[in-house]
Amino acid sequence: MNNSPISKISLEGRDFYVKRDDLIDPFLAGNKYRKLYTLLKTPSNKLNKIISYGGTQSNAMLAIAAVCKRKSWEFEYYTKPLSKTQKSFSHGNYFHSVKLGMKHIEIEESFYKDFIASLSLTIDVTTFIVDQGGAVEDAKKGLEVLAEEIRSANLKLRSLATPSGTGTTALFLALALPEFKIYTTPCVGDVKYLKQQMQALSEIPKNLIILEPNKKHHFAKLYPEFLDIYKKLLLSGIEFDLLYAPGMWEALLAKTDEEILYIHSGGVSGNESMLKRYEQKSFY
Known part of the structure; x- marks a missing residue:
């Protein structure tokens, strides 16, 4: 580039x-491009899955979805429960991320913090976790x-x-x-x-x-x-x-x-x- x-x-x-x-x-721009630069340079065959978490208005979520689409990686994204209204939107970051192949998983609010803290305990070498906002x-x-x-x-x-x-x-x-x-x-x-x-x-x-x-x-x-x-x-x-x-x-x-x-x-x-x-x- x-x-x-x-x-x-x-x-x-x-x-x-x-x-x-x-x-x-359009989707992978700004500071998210910079934060995910190393991931973009990672060979596609080195990873199979990316996991992240946060809000559904997140620019990082959309950028990660765009990276995974390019690399043919699975993308799992964890959030607290969403409203039916937000799920039905045909615009915005959540809509575009799902279209790019993101698998969205909702976690009950009372379990959310502990679940996120345990994510790193269950992954293997072909899975990479991007912390909320791309803070890695x-x-x-x-x-x-x-x-x-x-x-x-x-x-x-x-x-x-x-x-x-x-x-x-x-x-x-x-x-x-x-x-x-x-x-x-x-x-x-x-x-x-x-x-x-x-x-x-x-x-x-x-x-x-x-x-x-x-x-x-x-x-x-x-x-x-x-x-x-x-x-x-x-x-x-x-x-x-x-x-x-x-x-x-x-x-x-x-x-x-x-x-x-x-x-x-x-x-x-x-x-x-x-x-x-x-x-x-x-x-x-």
Whole structure:
């Protein structure tokens, strides 16, 4: 794959650069491509099955499904029970993942945590587990590739930004680019939770700056201010996801003032279902 291009946009009177990882692949794009880079490079005959778990709006779920489709691997994905309404959707990440061959398995909520903790006890050498959000040590290689792409662009700026779920992307990017300032903000949980997730993988480097959100946001909940930022970004010429990007852009606009390269996380395939939810609430 060729290096993803860099675009320039204007937002609320400021210029930003955007690393267009969203253009890599319709389903396997953005930070999920980077996190799953090692898995993509794994020979097809080395594995038979991939197992993962989490939510059904997950961009990682869809990206893993796309990898398994390419490699002819089985893909089992575990979640808490879903509503009949969500299962009936003909759009969104869950719908596309099932079409790509994902086997979805529901676990009762009272057993879910213990079941997930026991997954690694039952696998063999031909099965690989991807933790929720793609937060695995193997993600480091893909972020090192991204770091080299950024260096080769020879930009004058020295500040980058990427939103965080588990913080894997921001952490490994900061480790790979010590000469850059890396901004991130928690989109799932709070700053304390984000630091705990990162510290499970590595010591947090000094060049990684976590911006505290203006207010607490619950993941995947609808917020008019997030929709407003989404629309402004769309007018700038680039579509961003509605789950992670708005919180990051809100923090950047409020708490930074320098030139910044935003790493596009992809995930726009989930916008269709999110926009329908905004329409149902008469926000859109």
